[in-house]
Amino acid sequence: MNKRIRPETIITDLVSEIREKYGINIQTEIINVDSSLIMKARNKDTILINKKYLNAIKEPDILKALLYHELGHIVNYQKWLRYKLFVYIGVAVSGIGLFVVTLFLQYLYLVLTGFLLIIAGLMIIRFFMQRNEYIADLFAAKELGLRYYIEQLKRFMSIDKRAHCASKAYHILAKLFGYPSINSRIERLSRIAEQVF
Numbered sequence: 001m002n003k004r005i006r007p008e009t010i011i012t013d014l015v016s017e018i019r020e021k022y023g024i025n026i027q028t029e030i031i032n033v034d035s036s037l038i039m040k041a042r043n044k045d046t047i048l049i050n051k052k053y054l055n056a057i058k059e060p061d062i063l064k065a066l067l068y069h070e071l072g073h074i075v076n077y078q079k080w081l082r083y084k085l086f087v088y089i090g091v092a093v094s095g096i097g098l099f100v101v102t103l104f105l106q107y108l109y110l111v112l113t114g115f116l117l118i119i120a121g122l123m124i125i126r127f128f129m130q131r132n133e134y135i136a137d138l139f140a141a142k143e144l145g146l147r148y149y150i151e152q153l154k155r156f157m158s159i160d161k162r163a164h165c166a167s168k169a170y171h172i173l174a175k176l177f178g179y180p181s182i183n184s185r186i187e188r189l190s191r192i193a194e195q196v197f
């Protein structure tokens with residue numbers, strides 16, 4: 001691929017392509033944070049892009065795939081709002097569980113109830129967070145072609161392993177809250193592809 005194209009230019013081109021194609025006036029914002037955040041959809045029209053990854057990836061096709069995934073989040077923004085509510089419910093259920101555990105530490109049955117609530121809350125969060133990711137993936141796969149999209153995700157994974165210096169805490173949190181790995185996203189895409197495509 002042509003390494004002389006600046007990644008910022010690739011993004012600018014992709015964004016104007018998207019604006020024309022979908023009539024969504026999306027904005028991009030380049031941020032500079034030392035975390036594992038690559039791209040993130042914020043509100044209904046903004047995609048945040050981490051400069052660290054932008055420089056590490058450089059590949060137009062991979063950037064396109066990642067951008068379309070975020071576009072999927074934006075297109076499903078209203079749905080995501082609904083999921084967000086469920087995530088809050090999950091947090092609340094877990095929080096109540098934690099409260100019960102600490103308040104009634106001397107009563108074993110209440111401690112157990114509290115732990116059950118914590119687990120239930122986490123499961124609610126996991127379910128809706130994963131669902132949200134899969135919906136964004138499905139959008140990108142439909143728009144770009146399933147094979148192409150999966151291929152770019154795989155290529156991204158191989159780059160990401162080298163470019164990755166995310167904190168351990170992030171990985172633990174991501175596991176706990178069920179933010180799906182790219183591997184499980186690819187697996188899921190391949191599985192549902194037969195019904196959808």
Ligand SMILES: [Zn+2]
Nearest residue numbers: 069073133136
């Ligand atoms: Zn996502």
